Amino acid sequence: MDARQKSGSVSTLPVHELLADAVARFPGIMAMDFLGKRTSYAELGRLVERAAAGFQRLGVEKGARVALCLPNTPYYVICYYGILRAGGVVVNLSPLYVENEIRHFLKDSGARIAVTLDVKELYDKFVPIVADGALDHLIVGSMLEILDPVKRVGFWLTRRKILAVVPVDSRYVRFSALVAPGASPRPVPCEAVKDLAVLQYTGGTTGIPKAAMLSHANLTANCAQVVRRLPEITPGGGMLTLVPLFHVFAMTVAMNLSVMLGLEMILLPRYDKTLLRKTLARTKPLFFPGVPTIYANINEAAAKEIWELSSIRYCVSGAAPLPAEIRTRFEQITGCQLVEGYGLSEASPVVACNLFGGVRDGSIGLPVDDTVVEIRALDEPSRIVPQGELGEVCVRGPQVMLGYWNRPDETAKVFVDGALRTGDVGYQDQDGYIFLVDRIKDLIISGGYNVYPRMVEEAFYKHPAVLEVVVIGIPDAKRGQVPKAYVKLHEGMQMTEEALQSFLADYLSPVERPKKIEFRDVLPKTVVGKLSRKELVAEEQAKQDT
Template structure:
């Protein structure tokens, strides 16, 4: 990105030692790792399952796995999927794929067979790295999607391999067996063929609101965003310990946990999934300094009944991303733990971070200010061509070194969101006079009720301040009178017996009448993605299906009544 030619208002809110512009070296992720390995060979790189792997050991394992991939014919530009939960071998697999010049296809291990099939077909992946428990979702589609190999972790620990159809099948690779084979050392070291502008990752996005698209992120994009985050945190090289419980298939974790850690010579404390007791125990035992997470994770922390029994003082800061951070959660987290919890903002198309709150001068409710090497503005919603002044609501657009090169094999979709280097985010926002930005909502999530625009986040912020509310989300539900009505879905705190009437009365003097929910549904839990983002669209679809069932039932009842009336007349 070209250096700004004029002063930006947000620069004066940068913390001391944070530069406005960072020089981004034209290196690959593999070269970034090599530099760290040379500098900190004996530093812990990965802590997983009670075992620690140093940078020197990790580098050796990556080289061995790269040889295995090369032996199977993997070449530059090939796409390889990683389909497994967080683990040390997830990280090793990622860098081994990069080492041979291939592209990692990010794949959610929670995907069912049809979802996995769609992504593998779209990306044209020729191989997949996974674990045996996920084989029932892979094997049935292997031939159809053209997978040339399935590399399996922990295969030696599985009994009854014959039942899995693996015996003497050349498609399957036992990674543990291969990586421990001494003959691997005799294989030629794969030549390094990557350049910084080559695509490193296909990060699929949009699956919850439409057809999933593969975001093409280059090595340069990902190195840049890791450097931008490192510059912002003002960390201690070689001494950071990053709690990695966010799923690594998600771009947020890939940058804020993995790439940030490797750039800094830090250690990744890896958990396969979010379990609040396990998370707090890992914080207590391994003393992480940095905890990137999602709002729902911090909600679980502040509501844990024994939070004060755990040592949490090692955490210097927490960055909240992937979904809006309710003000009440940020405030209560600080009160209970003493940690700095600030909101950041990003999207897959920007590797992901574009905005961060100053760690010690954050503004609760704001996503912060643009990161170094990043510009941002608000454009009108009608044409997208007119820049709006401070205080006016429009679409957030961003520009920077971290912005994607485009969508995989989708030139029209790429042209729709990338205009003259500016990325149109699809988020409705405004900025204040100081250059702090505030997300109002997603374009697609805005509710039009009785002709008024209602932004779900406005309502959710009020609901979160109610002492009985643990989690809340609002959605627009089709209604014959209002067009759309605001419906709130609420998870209450344990032991609470709050009623719908009490919640609505609470909203009376805190929200305009048209914003107050017309309906409230109490639930045991809310549907979420793997990183804790509430699936608002799922709730809307659920309501639509419910209404269709009611309409069908009503129609059947009407037909039955007509038939009964006809029969009585005939009699």
């Protein structure tokens, strides 16, 4: 596929064929670097073919859902393309989810196979799920096996206590067995425009998690759209892949984009300042997609110590609004250009991005190729407002999802006249640049992660002392936003914030747990008796303004 062709519509094809094309064009170029252990495109292609055959041996057929619950490791990349090559559908799950959340998403998606790592923090969440029959197979990757020999010895000597012991049981499949040599995978016909590739959970416009159905064509078209927005890039450069691959931003802009361009994914499993600093110095990456909090952290650290940042030439910020002061400071430190893009899970995700060499302050940029952005009246969504007027940002394009998984009613709500409603309020200027001014949805974006207020509230309601709760996002210097909860207890009940936080630890990940819990005798309600966030948001805003 010639993703750089400037005329006509972007080409689309099955996602796994991106990798097959890369293997054919760049066999000797490095595809992955994980803490110093490198893998070429030729070797990645062989592992993906073996993984695809292994998934088929486990019963994966066309349309079967397989969950990935992994940090950024080679296992994610291999299994992602292997599942798609086998005809399956990837279900992305955050490793930060607690057991109850994993159960919910497995049941909702219908995934009967999952992949995780033999680190207790992850693995232990799945043991009771496998025990009660909610999964047929759990594929477990070995942390030791993806390290180079020196780091493997060091890890074993200093950190082996964090590793789980995987039982000899047919329900547990070691990754090494999944990719054991054998018969080639059976070919599976794929209609790129119609066939699902990924179920990506998102809060949509209501804050209730549901899975955006992203087709093969949605994902490869969006990748091609991003390529067209970039300058010419020579294969073989490094793509610093710190943003988690289970997030749709990294899946497209770090992983699929790297494969399309023949770049090396420099995989980092978590944010660690020391590890990041050493990795930047060792690998000298060319491309560094990230979220505002990462760039802010680097700005802060680089003011105190020397960081090797001179190799970085292209940075795209996504997943949350990018403050101008963070962008300006990062560009001063690195000498590269940091551009802000905009998207959402329902659009695979990229909708718009600023131009390299043409950033417009305060704007999320221009729509990517073959994408039409419509600004529709907030009180009359069927009406498109004139240029420059505020309205809801709505999108048409080949990257727009097929709909929400098993939720036709929710799908109907999010489309108007065939255009995707983003839930964001904005306008376009005379040159087509998009400016966002407000957010309709209650979704909280904390450090680039989506936090769904309703799910947080539901965890509170599991405690017998809680009568009412409202969760909102409040500003945070490091994460952009963090959740805050307002709680009304049952009459006569007593509860401390510490005790309630301890209770929530069994139901919510650290990112989802509120930074502050405030107890109230009365919570605001609408005229029909519904709990209202508006007044509480206004209170917090007033505090910020004083």
